[in-house]
Amino acid sequence: MNNRFTVKDFIYMLLLVAALVLLGLMLGAMNYQTGQLVSLRKQITTGNRLELEAIARLHSVAGAASVSTPSSPRQANIRTTLANGDRYVCYPQVPIFPGSPYKLPGYAPGDWLVQNLGSEPHSLIPFVTRSATASDVQGEVLESLLARNPVTLHWVPWLSRSYLVSKNGLKITFKLRRRACFSNGDPVLASDVVFSFNTMMNPQVNDAQNWPYYSDVKSCVATGKRTVIFTFKKPYFKALEEVGGFSILPEKVYQFTKASQYNTRSRLLVGSGPYVLYHWAPGQEMVLKKNPRYWGPPPVFNRIVFRFIENPDSALATYLKGGIDSDGVEPSQWRKYTAEPGFTSRNHCYKYLTSSSGYLYVGWNLKSPMFKDRRTRVALAMLVNVPAIIKTFLYGMAVPITGPFNPLSPQNDRKIKPIPYDPAAAKILLQKAGWRMGPNGVLMRNGQEFKFSLLIPSQQPLIQKICVYLQRQWATAGIDCRISPVEFSIMIRRLNHRQFTATLLGWTGSIESDPYQIFDSKSYLNEGSNAGDFDNAEADKLISQGRREINTARRMRIWHQLQRVIYRQQPYLFLFTRDSLSFVQGRFRNTKPVGKFGLNSANWYVPLKQQKYP
């Protein structure tokens, strides 16, 4: 019988070839990734053996001098203004902040700290990632030149040993600590600082949100092995905080020829901090291990484990079973459990408002013709009863706000009263803005219906509750709002690409925030944080003035003026700042919030007998 080569055989052959090509491609990709991993691991773990040993020796000796044996003489810290008006601050030893556990009776290092991160960060690239959860992880691994004392709020040298600020504020000189080293054993050098700064300012690196803070930096130059000088074009009130506050990366590990290489290393996280990234199982957990070469005060826990439980109920259930060690809870959960007999004695329960607490807002895309008119935005705010929301959904555990500044911060002008809840006045205002009732019961202007979709993160029951209420309230005035919940990282991408009409989201806060990032018209460009395109000449002028003003009292007056402009313009519908509510497992000690930053897990420890993990 003749075996002919038929169409069927041809298809089989084609499929076979395709499968082989696919297999080859997969093997190639795997090989490439393995090669990269191996070279990175080599860089991180091996390095120059002699150099490592020397540094480790130095580390142990110096560590003993500064931390373990407090009886040894400490050189005095210097904080002074020199004759020429320059400000000089020098901390010869690594500062130990109030609340640190080392000298407490019963203090013992060891055990693990298992925390819930909520949503999983999709990358850990320093400078590029924007999510608060990623910065929680980075905070344990990366360090910066300065650190902030939680009580005095002073910026004190950390990776640096001293800094000198010129009288006009245009030049800041940092001297680095000799002992400071990265987790791969390399010392922290001026070249690493310059590399980190240049990476952050590289236009090809996707971190436009950081640029506003550094737009006035003229140069960052290493003048010695351990000396860096930052010079500024203009004075800036946050100059010291910003140049002393960015993360310092090891050049040897992060160096790149093309920015795309940097932008895509989503799992690489190496720094000089007390912990190193050990393991990341996507969707499950991220494990940090104690950095054995850490140069500073010894870290308390052997491991920090981050879990990703988004749903607050599941998170609390896990906490109650001991699966996580601390949990930020919802008001309803707080109310139920703190009322339970014995719960507060078995757990540490903290409810507090810090001056760095963030706020929740509804942001309008002012490019949309619906929200261009100021009266429309004010009317939308007048239809919302914020105190009732706080009372019903948050059991009173929040404070209404009138602007972007924290209610406890001196930046906030307390004389401004929240926009009153007045549906009748809102309807009149909408009429004045040209909205008329259309045939479908929806307001219309110039043939366009007042219909928009409200972008919100999914898995946030509280935000969803508030949205349902807002939708209802606006509907009473003939405004048709559709709720559109999407996954958080997708939501951020939509905001960056300006693909939204309105959104309900929160901003994290700080003791004194720079409104440039969110409210300056220039922050609309390059995927900046002014996603709604708030473009107001008066606000821009005040922001610019405030940033240049070094005198705190005068600057606060400018911020108060700015707050009035923002209040009048209502680019956001400002909702409230929530109380932080946290449960911490009873086995931990020294968990009380210290100073003005709330809970700080770096201070916690577990007495030896109660330690749960090896």
Place this chain on the structure above:
Amino acid sequence: MPETLSPAARTPESTVPPQTFWSRVRSRVFRPWMVKFCAGYIALVCLIAIFVPFLATGKPYTCIIPAHHGVPMRREFPLFRDLTSVSWVLLVVAAALAAQTGYGILTRRLPPDLRRRRRRIWLAMVTVAAVIASVLIVTLHHNQLDATNYRSLAAHGEITHAVFAPIPWGYAAMEPLGKNLINKLPSQRHWLGTDGDGRDVLSRLLWSTRVAMGIGFISQFIALAIGVMVGAMTGYFSGIVDILFMRLVEIVESIPSFFLILTFVAIYGRHIFYIMVILGVTGWTGYARLLRAEFLHLRQLDYVTAAEAAGLPLWRVLFRHILPNGVTPVLVSASFGLAGAVTIESSLSYLGVGVRPPTPSWGEMLNAAGNPATVFHWWQALGPGMMLFITVLAFNIVGESFRDTLDPRNVNAG
């Protein structure tokens, strides 16, 4: 002369009208009381899904607005003004079904042939009318955005003679904030209590039948349409068509529909339509396999050869002569598929990626009821939990009864 060529022997001389295949199946499937109960339950849930805008809504059927500011007194129909196009289309479908059934009852005394012909004409007329009406509704109808609190207006005498629905709460109607009316236990005002937003749980429970039935029926309809087409083609033609399409079936089978929905929803946002389409587009492979097997067997039978020899067009041979004899196992399988679709939708909503708020769904309500390990409101979970359980069970029991009846190995098979 009947057009259908069938392998089944017919007895045209009999004086008693012959019992058709389907009437025989019907009488056996619904014989056990449990199946009767389940079928009744499914019918009830479908009726609720269609008529829920008249059962649970805050808008009165009718009311009178007294004269004020020179505007004369007038009668309003807020409930009908508020009906969405989906509600109207469902009413049209219900009316069409009622018309068809009614006509069947009216013509039951006519001779069978005449009756069949007339019913066919009537069915065509009703279908065309329903399709035209539905298209007109979808293109021309806009429902009113009306958030007026009619209960409060009636209480304050601003409207009179208001006739409210038996459950005078819409699924999104909230009790006023700040009055401590959220998460309240069942009472006379709210028969199944209120949820965390101060909304009536019973109203939401009834409205959520729409999502469940909608997802179940539409996704399975899509799956059946694709599955029947592909199964018929592969079974009838076999050869290269069979090889290609069966590889396609294998590819589609390897796609996990649940995770596809999760991904799709994460990227494009939530919409019930996406869930229906994805469940349909990924769920047809089982039907295609079943039908392929049936077609492989049936195409070799004499009556098919006869049909081909008679010069009938291909589509007629496929869908008019082979399909009716091979579709029964597919329909049985569809009833299980329906239960599966309802479960998947509930799981998605429970995970918070199903329907958009404030649309209610059983899964979403179970999620909102809280976590038994932490804060839990039992009255919010009881209704949706029971409904979900009974609905899935009912579909499975009816499907199983169909399967047993149609199984050729069963001696009692129809």
